[in-house]
């Protein structure tokens with residue numbers, strides 16, 4: 001029996017609708033930037049929009065729901081993931097109505113002019129010892145936010161997410177041996193269960209810089225910076241890695257697969273390299289920051305997958321748009337920006353600043369000394385050394 005055109009179109013529409021219902025797409029292309037604002041000297045949000053549009057950036061993340069920022073992006077076409085701060089999680093977890101009023105106040109009024117495409121519920125909660133009180137409220141908070149969005153019929157527009165640090169992974173090398181830390185598993189698994197139901201990816205903050213900084217003696221800087229090097233070999237998967245960024249993403253895929261979520265996509269919610277640091281922060285320099293961010297940009301532009309997931313193009317948000325002068329911690333923390341606080345470029349990777357900069361010189365062909373290439377070390381291991 002032949003299907004009539006009516007039924008054909010019905011099935012077509014139905015199948016498209018099914019796919020859309022599963023996933024609110026929160027990412028266009030492969031390159032995004034985190035727009036952090038822990039500073040008192042930044043250009044106005046409107047200037048930030050000008051800068052991002054000139055750079056043709058299509059995706060940003062912000063860490064709050066600042067109304068001036070959300071208004072500035074009205075009509076910009078730039079897709080935004082907003083942050084539901086850690087301090088709100090407990091409140092959101094007890095009550096769906098509270099999540100509803102937060103969304104009605106901070107998300108819904110800005111749609112559709114401001115393209116809010118995601119809500120990041122908390123940031124790096126699991127595995128953070130400082131926030132252990134929040135481990136158990138993360139999932140209920142995410143569920144309440146999702147249910148409130150559902151009641152407003154916004155789940156196809158706004159994706160619920162929760163970015164993790166690499167601290168959620170157990171000490172393991174090579175990438176294929178990565179697992180979730182035992183004490184996070186009771187919280188991680190139900191969270192993954194929920195995110196897999198609603199079609200939300202796994203968001204990871206992945207920093208080759210932190211791995212390098214924790215063990216500069218044994219990690220080849222070129223491996224961390226996407227430069228030509230021997231790379232590492234994963235004997236179990238028989239895969240070769242020529243850069244740490246890809247290895248860190250595949251470590252996340254390996255951990256997810258072992259936890260029973262082999263189909264979940266991994267998206268890098270933060271990655272970056274600081275252009276300055278303290279004496280103790282090995283690798284923090286303008287030269288290395290420029291090399292990392294320039295090569296990262298080229299790597300993402302290829303729209304290629306990783307060795308273990310070759311068909312899933314890697315998507316990442318760079319950290320960060322600006323240097324942020326009020327961030328606590330080591331000097332590196334205040335120097336992750338692609339741009340300085342005055343809007344000029346921190347170094348040249350092909351973007352244009354709001355004003356000319358002394359750093360605006362063509363990419364130099366600097367010489368690497370490359371003395372340490374013995375043990376090349378990837379994945380979660382080195383990072384744990386740093387965090388715990």
Ligand SMILES: *[C@@H]1O[C@H](CO)[C@@H](O)[C@H](O)[C@H]1NC(C)=O
Nearest residue numbers: 071074075109110111113114
């Ligand atoms: C966004 O811009 C449109 C068109 O100018 C306007 O109608 C709308 O009120 C604006 N939205 C907000 C939240 O300011």
